[in-house]
Amino acid sequence: MRSWNLRALTAVALVLTTTFVTMPLSAADFATVRPVLGSVSAVGNVELRGVGVSEGTLFSGDSIRAREKGYAKILIGTGNKIELNEKTDVNVKRDGEAVKIAMNSGTLGFTAHSPLRIDVLPFEVIASDDASGNVAIMSSTTAGVRAINGKVTVRNLKTSESFVVLKGQERLLGLRDGIHAPSLGELASNVPGPIPAPLPPQTPAGKTSGGLAMDTGAWLAVIGGAAVAGVAIWGLVVAMNNRDDIKDLTDSVSKLNGTIAANQAAAAAAQAATALALKNISNANAIANAVSQEQAQLATISALAGQTQLALAAAGNAAGASQAAAISSQAAASQQRLNTLQSQISAQEALLAAGGGSAAAVSALLAQEETERANSNALAAQLNALLNANRTVSGVPTGTVGTVGQPTQSSASVPV
Secondary structure, three states, X not given: OHHHHHHHHHHHHHHHHHHHHHOOOOHHHHOOOOOEEEEEEEEOOEEEOOEEOOEXXXXXXXXXXXXXXXXXXXXXXXXXXXXXXXXXXXXXXXXXXXXXXXXXXXXXXXXXXXXXEEEEOOEEEEEOOOEEEXXXXXXXXXEEEEEEEOOXXXXXXXXXXXXXXXXXXXXXXXXXXXXXXXXXXXXXXXXXXXXXXXXXXXXXXXXXXXXXXXXXXXXXXXXXXXXXXXXXHHHHHHHHHHHHHHHHHHHHHHHHHHHHHHHHHHHHHHHHHHHHHHHHHHXXXXXXXXXXXXXXXXHHHHHHHHHHHHHHHHOOOHHHHXXXXXXXXXXXXXXXXXXXXXXXXXXXXXXXXXXXXXXXXXXXXXXXXXXXXXXXXXXXXXXXXXHHHOOOOOOOOOOOOOOOOOOOOOOOOOOO
C-alpha cells in the first residue's frame, strides 16, 4: 500500500512539473503594475499613450505627444512640472528615485523640485532643487538648453564630460558630434356655435298668434339668418383659435431658434477662446525663443567686445578700447533686462497654460522684446563696425555678430 501511494505521489509531481515547465509564459505574466507618476492636462491635439486626451493619468513608461497647436502640462507626484510645446514628443518613466524624460522632438519647459533627468542623446540634462528652464531639439543635429532659475548640469553620456548651466545661461548641444557651445537660437378652447332659438307655436294658415306678426316664411327667414350667423360666428371663433394656435406655435419656434442661436454662439465663443488661448501660448513661446536668441547674441557681443578692448588697449588705441568697453558694458546691462523679461514670459506662459493670462499681456511682452531686440542689434552693428575698422590690429577677433529677427508668431500679429 505504501509503495502504491509513493508511486502515485511521484506521478502527480511529475505531471505538475512537466505542466509548469512546458507552459508558455511571457514576461508580461510576471510584470507588476506600472507605477503612477502623475497627471497630464492638455489643450488642443495631445496624445497620451497614442490616444487623444484633455486630461489623463501618467504611468511610468508612457509616451506623450503634443501635435500641431497642442500643449500639455505634466504634474509629477514628486513636485516636478513639465510643459510641452506643440510638435513635442517625449517618453516618461521612473528611474530609481528620479523621473527620466526621453525627448524625441520639440520643446519642453521644466521646474524641478526633485531629481529630474532629460535625455537629448547623447546628452543628459539633470535638474533639481527648484531649478527651471527649457530644453529644445532644434534640428536633427542641434539642441539647446537654457536655465531660467537655479542651475542645470549637462552630461555627455558618451564621453562622461559634464558642465553646469547657471541661471540666465544657455548652451547649444551638438547631437552628432557631442560638442556644446553658447546658443544663438531661437476658442381658446373651442367655443361651440350658437344654438338656434326654439320655434314659436304654429298657427293655422301659416299665421302667427300674438307677438310679432310674422308668417311661417318670415320665421324661416329669421331662423335661416340665425343659422347663417351662427355658422359665421363659429367659423370666426375657430379661425381665432387657429390663429392663437399658430401664434403659440410661432412663439415656440422663435424661442427654439433663439436657443439654437445662443448655443451656436456659445460654441463659437468657446472655440474662439480655445483658439485664442493656443495662439497666445504659441506667441509667448515665440517671444521667449527670440529673447533667448538675444541673450545668446549679447553674450557673444560681450565676449568679442572684451577681446577687442584688450587688443586695442595693447595697440595703444585708447579711443577704440574705450568704445569696446562701453559696448561690453551695455551688452551686460541688456542681458540683465532680458533675464527679467524671460522670467515675466515664463510667468505668463504658466498663467496661459492654467486658462488665465491675456492677449494684452502677451502684446506687452512683445513690445518689451522689440525694444531689447532693437538695442541688441544696434550693439551688434556698433561692434561689427569697430571690428571692421581694426582688422589689422593684432588680437582683434575676426568674426562678426549676426542680427536677431522678429519672433515668428502664429498669426500676422499678437491677438488683441
